Amino acid sequence: MIKKLALIVLAVGFSIPVLSGSSHAADTIKIGFNAPLTGFAASDGKSASEGAKLAVEQVNAAGGINGKLLELVIYDDQAKPAQAIPIANKLIGQDKVVIGVSGSYSGPTRSAAGVFQEAGIPYIAAYAIHPDITRAGNYVFRTSFLGQIQGRGGAKLVGDILEKKNVVIITLQNDFGKSLAAGFKSKAADFGIKIINEYEYSIKDRQFGSIVAKVKADNPDAIYASGYYFTAGPLVSQLRAAGVTVPIIGQEGYDSQKFIEIAGPASEGIIITTSLDRDSDVPETRNFIDAFEKRAGFKVDMVAASAHTAIMVAADALKRAGSTDPEALRKAIAATNLKASTGTISFNALGEVMKSVQNQVVKDGNWHRHSVIDDPALLAPPDK
């Protein structure tokens, strides 16, 4: 029985692509989307694809692109670079998408970016943070912060806004955690921060007993800890359970209601740097949050908002370009100036987004606005 069930599950799993959108007719405009729908990153894949589907529905409900409807072609890349290359080829060669959007992590996004650049089809990374992604070439764009940039924002938050000077860094051992730590360290001295110690952990860790014991002995003023909600939740609750009461500063990886659920009361007062402002009164952000929670049935997170933003940027460029010619589309994306759920989006020469950092804090079991970092010099992305 179990074997049969397993076979059925496997069969279902392989029956990709998952077509979404109201129409499969020939006169739709196709946007390709890769996200980790299975495997360890499946939760982010789910949020990303829900955010992307919502964006497509909203565009189509408002009349589509110059009379044509958008269609989203979604593939599961399992967050694996090796999966992303055949997917990118399939999206370009077989599905004939006019723009690709990555709702995935840095590894697969980097792999796919090279394929899209080679084919001369625009590709937008929604929340992957590795600096080399946009360096694939002029057809590749990113609508979220680089890890380094967000790390710099973190240093300002800790040293300047919170005025904490003796800091322990706890780093997730992957490109996300490492680039955040690098950004934080690069600006730490500017804000008077002294880094007492740094520890690293693997993405599979959920038990942090020994790091917690050591941090307690270090007795810092604040802790800058990178991670995703599924590592940060246990880490924060274990730190608090051991009696560590100093501020803990996280980043967009924490940005999910699930973090608050896992850490429980320990999540109160945790501050993160992210790109979604829950208390925003900007209509684009407000409408997105309300529509997402109604459609998905769970609370919004940064990944969903980022995927939504990336699709909206693609749709906006399609409208302005007035055609699906790749070069015209590329130019239209490069000239983007769009208010979206994660802020006002425009790109520099490398295709990196320029926007402010939203600091959010957990209050009474929900994310709320703490402060905003709007410092173009500090947050300037690299332009080559």
Add this chain to the structure above:
Amino acid sequence: MLHLELLIQGLIYGSMYAVIAVGLTLVYGLLRILHVAHAGLFALGAYLGLLITNATGSLVLGMLSSAALVGVGGMLIYRLCYQPILNRPPHVALIASIGLFIAMEEIFRLIFGPYGLTYQNPPLQSQIALGEIHLRAAELGMVIAAVVLLGILSYLSQSTRIGIAWRATVDDSDMAKSFGIDTIKVRYLNFFIGSGLAAVAGIFISLLSNLVEPTMGGVPAYKALAIIVLGGLGNVKGTLIASLLLGVVEAFGTIYIGSILDRDAIAFAFLIVVLMIRPQGLFAGR
């Protein structure tokens, strides 16, 4: 002081590993199968424990019923997956086991969703002070459960008829059969106990992190393999000692060499070093 805390953390990790790895080494001792899907049962135990605890409000009920259900699940895996291929070479069962494990992870994801589940009112979160050392009740509970459960197991295997029958079957299955021992019953019992223990470990681990996720079996799946190799394949005592040793090495390693080797790599580096010195494992197996 710090070193004492790290040592205690290591023993907590170690007792966690021991409860998981014992079931695995029991299966290997009896059938010569590397039972990777054991880690899937560990995750299943965590899911059932959480769901029953959330529904009834009783952790004890959640733990007992989860252990019993997962024990039966282990028996089913033996009957439906391993028994039909027992006469094939060992790698056939290994491949079946890996496939089953991956399928289980994805079935958990399809049924329970990709985000993971949490306890509504996480039990055993109060702090217990032992002198200067502060432990969470769940950490202490993990250690106590390991000592009690493995103590009972040791008593059963040494001093009861069924335990003697079990050891005889492990030693020489044909000979045991000729003495009238029901070796099939022994196998079912073996899977029941090993899987039930994995469920208990799964529940305690999810109490420490307040998170039950589809991929939570991923780390135990291969770390437990390293442990039973270290302990001398099929050797229960060796497995227990290897678990505690690895726990302590990891607890210190995370702090002192964590930036060079991550925690999971430490387990395998330790394995390689030990096997270089003692190729038969810390304790000779069979």
